[in-house]
Amino acid sequence: MEYDLFSPPPADGEAERIAHLRAELHRHNHRYYVENDPEISDREFDELMHELQQLEARHPELYDPNSPTQRVGSDLGSADFQTVAHERPMLSLGNTYNREDVRAFYERVSEGLGDAKFDICCELKFDGLSISLIYENRRLVRAVTRGDGTRGDDVTANVRTIRTLPLVLPPRAGCPARFEMRGEVLLPWNRFESLNREREARGEQLFANPRNAASGTLKSKDPRVAAQRGLDAYLYYVLSDAPLSDSHYANLLAARLWGFQVSDATRLAHSLDEVYAFIDHWDTARRELPVATDGIVLKVDSLRQQEQLGLTAKSPRWAIAYKFPAERARTRLNEVTFQVGRTGAVTPVANMEPVLLAGTTVRRASLHNADIIARLDLYEGDYVFVEKAGEIIPQVVGVDYDARPLLTGRKVEFARTCPECGARLVRYEGEAAHYCPNTTACPPQLKGRVEHFISRDAMNIDSLGPETVDAYFEQGLIRDAADLYRIRVEDICGADRSRLKSAQKIVAAIEGSKQMPFDRVLYALGIRFVGRVAAQQVAAALRTLDNVRRATPEQLQAIDGIGAKIAQSITDFFADPRAADLVDRLVAAGVQTALPEVVSLGSQLDGKTVVISGTFQHHSREEYKVLIARHGGKNTGSISKKTSFILAGDNMGPAKLEKAQSLGVPLMSEDEFLQLLEQ
Numbered sequence: 001m002e003y004d005l006f007s008p009p010p011a012d013g014e015a016e017r018i019a020h021l022r023a024e025l026h027r028h029n030h031r032y033y034v035e036n037d038p039e040i041s042d043r044e045f046d047e048l049m050h051e052l053q054q055l056e057a058r059h060p061e062l063y064d065p066n067s068p069t070q071r072v073g074s075d076l077g078s079a080d081f082q083t084v085a086h087e088r089p090m091l092s093l094g095n096t097y098n099r100e101d102v103r104a105f106y107e108r109v110s111e112g113l114g115d116a117k118f119d120i121c122c123e124l125k126f127d128g129l130s131i132s133l134i135y136e137n138r139r140l141v142r143a144v145t146r147g148d149g150t151r152g153d154d155v156t157a158n159v160r161t162i163r164t165l166p167l168v169l170p171p172r173a174g175c176p177a178r179f180e181m182r183g184e185v186l187l188p189w190n191r192f193e194s195l196n197r198e199r200e201a202r203g204e205q206l207f208a209n210p211r212n213a214a215s216g217t218l219k220s221k222d223p224r225v226a227a228q229r230g231l232d233a234y235l236y237y238v239l240s241d242a243p244l245s246d247s248h249y250a251n252l253l254a255a256r257l258w259g260f261q262v263s264d265a266t267r268l269a270h271s272l273d274e275v276y277a278f279i280d281h282w283d284t285a286r287r288e289l290p291v292a293t294d295g296i297v298l299k300v301d302s303l304r305q306q307e308q309l310g311l312t313a314k315s316p317r318w319a320i321a322y323k324f325p326a327e328r329a330r331t332r333l334n335e336v337t338f339q340v341g342r343t344g345a346v347t348p349v350a351n352m353e354p355v356l357l358a359g360t361t362v363r364r365a366s367l368h369n370a371d372i373i374a375r376l377d378l379y380e381g382d383y384v385f386v387e388k389a390g391e392i393i394p395q396v397v398g399v400d401y402d403a404r405p406l407l408t409g410r411k412v413e414f415a416r417t418c419p420e421c422g423a424r425l426v427r428y429e430g431e432a433a434h435y436c437p438n439t440t441a442c443p444p445q446l447k448g449r450v451e452h453f454i455s456r457d458a459m460n461i462d463s464l465g466p467e468t469v470d471a472y473f474e475q476g477l478i479r480d481a482a483d484l485y486r487i488r489v490e491d492i493c494g495a496d497r498s499r500l501k502s503a504q505k506i507v508a509a510i511e512g513s514k515q516m517p518f519d520r521v522l523y524a525l526g527i528r529f530v531g532r533v534a535a536q537q538v539a540a541a542l543r544t545l546d547n548v549r550r551a552t553p554e555q556l557q558a559i560d561g562i563g564a565k566i567a568q569s570i571t572d573f574f575a576d577p578r579a580a581d582l583v584d585r586l587v588a589a590g591v592q593t594a595l596p597e598v599v600s601l602g603s604q605l606d607g608k609t610v611v612i613s614g615t616f617q618h619h620s621r622e623e624y625k626v627l628i629a630r631h632g633g634k635n636t637g638s639i640s641k642k643t644s645f646i647l648a649g650d651n652m653g654p655a656k657l658e659k660a661q662s663l664g665v666p667l668m669s670e671d672e673f674l675q676l677l678e679q
């Protein structure tokens with residue numbers, strides 16, 4: 001059965017309803033993410049999506065990999081990457097770093113074209129991962145990473161979660177029946193920053209820059225991870241056997257009409273001066289962009305002229321990348337200190353005379369690791385060069401040896417012991433970083449674990465923040481998460497009881513966290529590599545803490561989404577007597593240790609199928625779903641002949657009302673429904 005996804009058929013049967021919902025959701029997606037002009041509320045959107053999910057679950061035979069439901073990253077469709085050959089090789093670009101090289105490129109082109117006139121398409125160089133997308137009959141059929149340029153990984157399942165990317169193009173879009181779109185997949189700055197904050201709270205290694213984060217996300221085995229992290233994509237190259245416009249720029253504008261996100265920055269330059277103006281503008285304006293860029297790409301606009309210029313072995317002669325210079329400053333190094341992170345990793349930090357760099361005053365910069373310190377041959381009092389490139393933290397990149405004072409300070413050497421707890425540092429085979437091995441007593445590591453425990457996605461004890469946690473540590477009130485549950489109002493309200501109100505609030509919030517479902521508790525433990533999704537998967541499969549504790553790596557690996565690394569980390573965690581002690585004390589405090597059984601409250605709804613619609617006075621929709629299940633009923637999203645009745649709140653949508661009437665499905669008010677349950 002093949003429906004045109006943009007002109008929906010009448011919606012009577014469930015198959016038609018599925019096709020209709022898919023078309024509507026594709027349209028609303030585009031309005032929301034690309035046009036920034038939504039037509040319906042988020043909630044209405046969620047309702048349509050939910051209805052579609054339920055219908056699709058009932059009709060696996062109508063599975064469509066391009067359904068809007070696949071954006072949320074279902075586990076359907078394999079994410080185990082296959083290597084596939086590119087239809088056309090993916091070349092890279094020659095790099096230039098200064099205006100003279102740009103002029104040289106311009107002159108080479110001019111000469112190569114026998115002094116014919118030519119235009120240059122000026123684009124931003126997005127700092128992500130290049131991707132090749134194949135569209136057939138307006139549908140995305142395959143997404144492949146660059147790989148080695150000849151072969152790449154098939155990452156279609158993850159790419160489908162990118163909301164700015166059209167999965168199905170509108171009919172009459174005017175696109176070729178089959179074409180390839182190339183572009184860059186990236187993680188916007190704000191997504192990157194919140195991802196790193198979460199990782200820090202969980203004690204996981206941080207991503208150095210958005211590019212690494214995007215790469216890790218695109219290669220994630222579980223598309224739900226990709227869906228959650230919020231990748232984005234900009235497209236900059238159309239390829240097809242079918243005839244296109246001779247102008248690359250015109251093809252990009254056409255692609256934008258087909259529904260692709262093409263950067264607004266793209267311009268056509270008619271002279272070298274216009275090229276320079278573009279470069280000068282974006283050299284600073286790029287700081288305001290929501291995504292990372294590392295330069296400008298210049299392309300000869302005419303495809304015919306591109307062909308005339310041809311390729312070298314590695315890159316085309318018709319295009320070049322101009323890389324922005326990393327911003328650099330020179331200043332004096334005062335001393336090197338060592339910082340212990342939440343994971344126990346020890347970072348050397350250069351403390352310097354303040355210096356202005358890329359718009360901010362910089363006093364501290366990273367020195368990375370012991371090898372880099374040794375290579376720089378660094379002395380206190382040296383003048384050092386500091387750069388801010390793709391990374392957000394400034395880095396020491398060199399020493400001005402000529403300016404080294406005659407009387408130097410001490411030679412900089414890597415710490416041997418932990419500056420926080422005095423433990424002897426260790427360096428693991430194959431890793432550049434030094435670690436403090438004292439995981440159970442080193443203060444920043446202990447604090448880090450409690451901060452993760454209370455964080456929003458874990459136990460969500462939001463009246464406590466990192467500063468309060470620090471203060472409780474200093475006062476000796478807590479040493480780990482289980483101690484939180486022993487805090488009494490008297491301990492924290494101050495001797496004069498001046499902080500009584502907030503103390504009561506904090507104790508109540510800690511108490512309230514005992515209701516957090518078991519999967520949150522499992523995540524809150526901060527087991528290495530166990531993120532939110534993995535914790536949910538394990539909890540859903542094994543149901544109870546006892547089962548998780550007893551599980552073997554093999555049993556864990558049998559769970560969807562759990563690989564060898566996570567499985568081993570979970571068993572290692574529970575095998576450690578100190579972790580076991582923490583878990584025992586949490587259990588004694590009363591946190592949830594199992595997902596709830598469906599508790600039956602009655603049989604008033606046995607065999608009944610109920611659709612919920614509208615808004616309610618007494619309970620939320622979620623609560624009504626639970627109530628329906630606990631009284632033997634089944635909740636579905638869409639009205640059909642099988643619907644027993646509709647639990648109708650206020651403001652029920654006109655379409656639903658009409659449908660109910662036409663099928664003769666009765667409506668029941670909220671009060672009538674509650675009375676029925678009380679019988």
Ligand code: IVH
Binds near residue numbers: 319
């Ligand atoms: S065009 C043959 N345009 O930079 C031309 N590439 O060093 C192929 N990139 O692998 C690429 N922004 O990942 C092109 N506007 C842009 C780009 C861009 C970023 C990346 C791309 C490519 C690398 C080349």
